[in-house]
Structures are given as structure tokens and as C-alpha cells.
Amino acid sequence: MKPRTLSVHAGQHPDPQTGALTTPVYQSSTFSYFTAEQGRQRFAGETPGFFYSRMGNPTTHTLEAKLAALEGAEDALAVASGMAALSSVAYGLLSHGDEVAFIDPLYGGSDAFLQNTLPRAGMHVTRYRDEHDLAQNIKPNTRLIIFEPLTNPTLTVIDTDAVVAVARRVGALTLADNTFLTPYLFRPLERGVDLVMHSATKYLSGHGDLIAGVVAGRRELLTPIRTIGLKHLGAPLGPQEAYLLLRGIKTLPLRMDAHSEAALAVAEYLSAHPKVTRTYYPGLSSHPGHATLAAQVAQFSGVMAIDIGGDAGAAARFLDHLQLFVQAVSLGDVESLACHPATTTHAAMKAEHRAGAGVTDGLVRLSIGIEDADDLIADLAQALEYV
Numbered sequence: 001m002k003p004r005t006l007s008v009h010a011g012q013h014p015d016p017q018t019g020a021l022t023t024p025v026y027q028s029s030t031f032s033y034f035t036a037e038q039g040r041q042r043f044a045g046e047t048p049g050f051f052y053s054r055m056g057n058p059t060t061h062t063l064e065a066k067l068a069a070l071e072g073a074e075d076a077l078a079v080a081s082g083m084a085a086l087s088s089v090a091y092g093l094l095s096h097g098d099e100v101a102f103i104d105p106l107y108g109g110s111d112a113f114l115q116n117t118l119p120r121a122g123m124h125v126t127r128y129r130d131e132h133d134l135a136q137n138i139k140p141n142t143r144l145i146i147f148e149p150l151t152n153p154t155l156t157v158i159d160t161d162a163v164v165a166v167a168r169r170v171g172a173l174t175l176a177d178n179t180f181l182t183p184y185l186f187r188p189l190e191r192g193v194d195l196v197m198h199s200a201t202k203y204l205s206g207h208g209d210l211i212a213g214v215v216a217g218r219r220e221l222l223t224p225i226r227t228i229g230l231k232h233l234g235a236p237l238g239p240q241e242a243y244l245l246l247r248g249i250k251t252l253p254l255r256m257d258a259h260s261e262a263a264l265a266v267a268e269y270l271s272a273h274p275k276v277t278r279t280y281y282p283g284l285s286s287h288p289g290h291a292t293l294a295a296q297v298a299q300f301s302g303v304m305a306i307d308i309g310g311d312a313g314a315a316a317r318f319l320d321h322l323q324l325f326v327q328a329v330s331l332g333d334v335e336s337l338a339c340h341p342a343t344t345t346h347a348a349m350k351a352e353h354r355a356g357a358g359v360t361d362g363l364v365r366l367s368i369g370i371e372d373a374d375d376l377i378a379d380l381a382q383a384l385e386y387v
Contacts, residue, residue, distance in 0.1 A: 003070070003183075003184050003252075003253050004253045004254075006066075006069050006070055007066075007070065007184070007249055007250055007251070007252050007253055008250050010065065010066045010069035010070065011062050011063070011064070011065030011066035011067075011068075011069060012062055012066065012246070022247075023058075023059055023062045023243065023246055024058075024059065025059055025239050025240055025242075025243045026053075026057055026058045026059045026239050027239055027240070028053065028057075028239075029052070029053050030051065030052050030053070031049075031050040031051050031052070031053075033049060033051055039051065053236065053238075053239065054230055054231070054234060054236050055230050055231060055236075056230070057236070057239050057242065058239075059239040059242040059243055059246075060078050060236070060237055060239060060242040062242075062246065063078050063237075063242045063245055063246050063249075064076045064077060064078050066246065066249060067204075067214055067216055067249075068216055070183040070184075070249070070252075071183045071187060071189055071196055071216040071217075072183075072187055072189055072190060073189055073196070073216035073217050073218070074217070074218050074219040074222070075216065075217070075218070075219040075222040075223075075226075076214060076215065076216040076222070077214070077215045077216070077222055077225060077226050077229060077230075078200070078212060078213070078214055078237045078242060078245070079212070079213045079214075079215070079229050079230070079235045079236065079237055080211065080212065080213065080235040080236060080237055080238075081199070081201070081211050081212065081213045081235070082107075082109075082177075082179065082197070082198065082199025082200070082201060082202075082212075082213040083109055083110070083113065083199075083213065084213045084229060084233065084235035085197045085198070085199075085213030085214060085215045085229075086110055086113060086146075086175075086177075086197060086213075087113065087117075087229075087233060087235075088215065088225050088226075088228050088229030088233060088235065089144075089175055089195060089197065089215055089225055090113075090118060090123075090144075091121075091228045091232070091233065092224040092225035092226075092227065092228035092229065093143075093144065093173065093221065093224060093225065094118075094121075094123055094143060094144060095123075096121065096122035096123065097122055097123070097124070098123050098124070098143040098144070099123075099124045099125075099126065099139050099141050099142045099143055100114065100118060100123055100124065100125045100126070100142070100143065100144050100145075100146065101125075101126050101128060101134060101138060101139070101142045101144070101145045101146070101172070102114055102125070102126075102127060102128070102145070102146040102147065103128050103129075103130060103131060103133075103134060103145075103146075103147040103148075103151075103158055103163070104127050104128065104129055104130075104151075104353070104356065104357050105148075105151050105152065105153070105154060105156070105346075105357035105358070105359065106146070106147075106148055106151070106152065106177070107148070107152045107177070107179075107199075107345065107346075108152075108341070108345045108346035108347065108348050108349055109345075109348070110146070110177065111346070111348070111349050111353070112348040112349070114146070115127075126139060126142075127353075129356070130156070130158070131147075131158055131159050131162040131163050131166070132162075134163065134166050135162065135165075135166050138166055138169075138170055138172075139170075140170050141170075142167075142170050142172045143172055143173065144172060144173050144174075144175060145163060145166070145167050145172050145173070145174050145175070146174075146175045146177070147160075147163055147174070147175075147176060147177070148176070148177045148178075148179075148180065149176055149178060149180075149181060149186060149188060149293075150180040150181055150282060150293070150301065150303075152179075152180065152303075152345070152365075153303075153305050153341040153345065153346065153359060153363065153365040154280050154305055154357065154358040154359065154363070155180075155280040155281060155282055155287075155303065155304060155305055156280075156288075156289060156358075157282050157287070157288070157289025157290075157292050157293045158289075159292050160176065160188055160191045160192075160193060160296070161191055161192070163176075163193075164191060164192040164193060167194075168192075173194045173195065173221070174192075174193045174194045174195070175193075175194065175195045175196075175197060176188040176193045176195070176196050176197070177196075177197050177198070177199075178196050178197070178198060179197075179198045179199045179202050179203070179332075180202075180203075180301050180303050180331075181297065181301050182198070182203045182204065182252060182256060182301070183196075184252050184253050184256045185256060185260075185297045185298070185299055185300075185301060186296060186297050189216070189217065191296070194217055194218065194221060195215060195216070195217040195221060195225075196215070196216050196217065197213065197214060197215045197216075198213065198214040199212075199213060200212035200213055200214045200245055201213075201330060201332075202330065202331050202332030202333075203252065203255070203256065203259075203301075203302075203331075203332035204245060204248060204249055204252065204332075205244065205245050205248040205249075205332070206248045206251065206252065206255050206332060206333065206334060207244075207248055207333065207334060208330065208333040208334075208335065209244055210241045210244045210245060210248075211241070212237050212241055212242075212245055213237075215229075255334065255370060256299065256301065256302075257299070258370040259301060259302030259332075259368055259369070259370060260283070260299035260300055260301055260302060261299075261373070262302065262368050262369070262370065262371065262372070262373040262376060263281065263283065263300065263301065263302040263303070263304060263368040264281075264283045264284075264300065265373035265374075265377070266304070266366070266368055266373055266376055266377060266380065267279055267281035267283060267284055267304050268284070269377045269380070269381075270304075270306050270380065271284055271286070273381075273384060275308065275309075275384050275387045276306045276307070276308060276384070277307050277308065277309050277310070277362070278306065278307040279304065279305075279306050280304055280305040280306070280307075281300065281304035281305075282300045283299075283300035302331075302332070302367060302368040302369070303331055303332075303365065303366070303367055303368070304365075304366050304368065305341075305363055305364065305365045305366065306363070306364050306366065307360055307362045307363050307364075308362040308364065308387055309362050309387075310360045310361055310362040311361065311362045312340075312342070312343075312361035312362065314362060314387045315340055315361065315362050315363070315364050316340070317386045317387055318364065318383050318384060318386060318387050319338055319339075319340060319364060319383075320386075321382065321383040321385075321386045322338055322379055322380075322383045323379050323382070323383075324336060324371065324375060324376060324379040325337065325338040325366065325376070325379060325380075325383075326338070327339065329344050329345050330367070331365070331367035332367060333367065333369060334369050334370045335369045335371075336366070336367060336368055336369035336371060336376055337366070337367040337369070338364060338365070338366050338367070339364070339365050340363070340364060340365075341359050341363055341364075341365050342354060342359050342360065342361050342363060345365070346359050
């Protein structure tokens with residue numbers, strides 16, 4: 001089935017007892033297994049079934065089936081946040097002394113987790129500038145490579161095929177954070193990536209009303225990640241959030257088409273504006289990674305960044321005069337959002353690391369919603385008058 005059909009139908013069936021078309025919210029912490037023997041079998045993993053919502057819930061199970069179908073994966077795990085997804089992968093697959101590689105930049109929270117938390121568990125973490133730096137300097141004992149095919153917040157295109165080739169050379173696993181592109185636009189598993197993750201809070205949900213994370217990939221990898229994420233870290237997704245995410249995913253293709261169409265129009269306008277020193281959007285033919293990404297996707301999503309002369313004061317004046325764009329972190333909502341990464345999403349990074357990643361004081365990240373592009377351009381135009 002094609003993406004629009006999968007988004008609506010995958011994993012979902014009318015409720016066998018009532019005929020309800022919408023998956024019910026199973027708001028129960030525990031489930032009866034009826035006999036002692038059935039309890040033993042479920043706890044041992046010998047038979048399927050639910051017994052405690054930290055380990056599995058019917059609403060969440062339906063969501064995971066839909067997510068696996070969208071990703072083309074054997075299995076998917078839904079957890080409480082994007083950071084819970086990343087930490088579940090790290091603690092599920094890595095051990096004391098393992099070497100972890102990541103390509104700069106990542107989302108600021110991911111960067112802080114890798115740099116500040118994993119070393120406390122005895123893991124070694126190495127930062128690489130890009131896929132070329134990774135290819136030349138990868139440590140032969142690297143166990144896991146983490147990257148974003150489209151980076152946050154500077155929209156650098158990382159060549160997924162190149163990363164996979166390096167990983168196979170040294171026997172490492174790969175984890176792609178595909179939050180910006182979504183499985184509707186790009187499916188990393190089809191390019192040989194081992195695991196894909198998302199902050200499902202963003203485009204997969206699309207409505208700014210929940211926090212969730214997703215990991216998808218081969219079942220042999222998902223099994224320890226699931227055990228760690230749910231049983232040991234205790235980061236399950238609640239059934240109400242699973243229900244909302246199921247609802248949001250049904251319109252994912254329609255929303256991504258609208259985001260991408262409006263974002264290209266906005267990026268073309270901003271790239272020609274005299275007060276914008278640089279526009280970061282891979283849909284522009286002038287973007288250094290345009291050709292690489294265009295060979296793999298038909299559209300370029302709805303996130304972009306602009307640099308207003310490297311000047312924090314100018315960026316603040318611009319942000320404070322926006323009217324349709326809401327100043328807020330996160331992205332992927334139907335509403336357009338704007339933020340200043342250096343003081344918000346990437347504030348936890350060291351100043352030298354921000355500078356190296358291109359996160360300047362004048363950088364503003366824009367998440368283009370589904371509003372009319374002409375209205376968004378008009379709002380940006382009047383705000384730029386104050387720069």
C-alpha cells in the first residue's frame with residue numbers, strides 16, 4: 001500500500017466486540033490473564049497478551065503496528081518522548097567501554113545526552129563534523145553511529161548512503177533521527193540504516209498536543225531496546241497519547257505536502273531578502289546538499305533556518321515582531337513556529353560546539369505550518385522591517 005493508505009489503515013481494524021472504527025483508549029494500568037498458567041506464559045513471553053501497561057497496552061500496540069508499516073520495519077516501539085527513544089537505544093544496545101560516534105549537529109538535547117550522560121556510564125563518545133570526517137577518522141571499534149539525515153537546526157544534508165558504508169566497514173550499527181523528514185518523505189531503513197527514531201511530538205503528531213518518541217527497525221534490535229525502554233527505564237507511552245498519535249498520523253501525508261509546499265515558497269522569498277544573510281533550506285537549488293537529498297526525496301519538509309547577520313539583537317527584534325509565527329520551541333505543528341536555537345533548543349551545547357555547528361547568535365529556526373504561504377511571507381516581511 002502507498003503512504004496515504006498506510007497512514008489511515010495500517011495496524012487498525014474495527015473493534016471485534018463493538019465494531020468501533022476508532023481504536024479505543026485502553027485506560028487501564030493492568031490486565032487480567034485469567035489463569036495462573038496464562039500469567040506465567042505471558043510474563044515468560046511464550047504467548048502474546050497484555051498484563052501491565054508499562055510493558056504494553058492495546059492502544060499503543062496498534063500505534064506500533066502502524067509505525068512499523070510506515071517505516072517498512074519489522075517492529076516499532078513507542079515511548080514517552082524522543083529523548084526516551086534515544087536513551088532506550090543507547091542503554092539497550094551499548095555497554096560500558098563502547099565507542100559511540102555522532103555527526104554534528106544534532107538536536108541540542110541529543111547532543112547533551114551523548115556528551116554528558118553516556119560518559120557517566122563508561123561509554124566513549126566522539127563528535128564528527130560530517131560524513132567525510134566520519135569516513136576518514138572513524139574509530140575501528142565504533143559500536144553505534146548516530147546522525148540526522150537533515151540536521152537540526154542548520155538543515156545540513158547528511159549523505160545516508162555514505163554513513164551506512166562507513167558503518168558497514170567497521171561493523172557499527174546506525175541510528176538515524178528522521179524527525180524532520182518523516183517516513184512519508186524518506187525511509188532510512190530502505191537505505192540500509194539499522195534503526196530509525198523520531199520525536200513523534202513533531203510531524204508524526206502534528207498538532208502540538210502530546211510528547212512521544214519512536215524507534216523502528218529489525219526485531220532482533222528492537223527486543224532489547226523495548227526491554228530497556230519499558231521495563232528498566234520505565235518510559236512507556238500512555239494510552240491517551242497513543243490514541244492522539246494514531247489520529248495525527250492519519251493526516252501525515254496531507255500535512256507534509258502542505259508544509260513542504262509552503263516552506264519552499266517562504267524559503268525562496270527569504271533567500272532573496274536583503275536583511276537575511278543566509279537561508280538554510282534544502283529545497284533551494286543553492287543549498288549545498290540539495291542534489292544529494294533531491295535524489296532521495298520528492299519534497300523537503302517544513303523546517304528552515306535563517307541567519308540575520310549573526311546578530312542576537314537583530315534576531316530578537318525580528319522574533320518579537322512576528323504575529324502569525326508563534327515563538328516556541330518544537331516544530332512540525334500545523335501552526336508556524338519560530339525560535340532562537342542558541343538560547344533555547346541548543347543552549348545546553350558548549351559555545352564552541354555551537355559555533356562549529358553553525359548555530360550563530362543570529363540564527364532563527366522556522367517551522368512552517370499549513371497556513372497560506374502568502375500570509376506567512378507577509379508576516380515575515382513586516383517583522384524584518386524591524387531588523
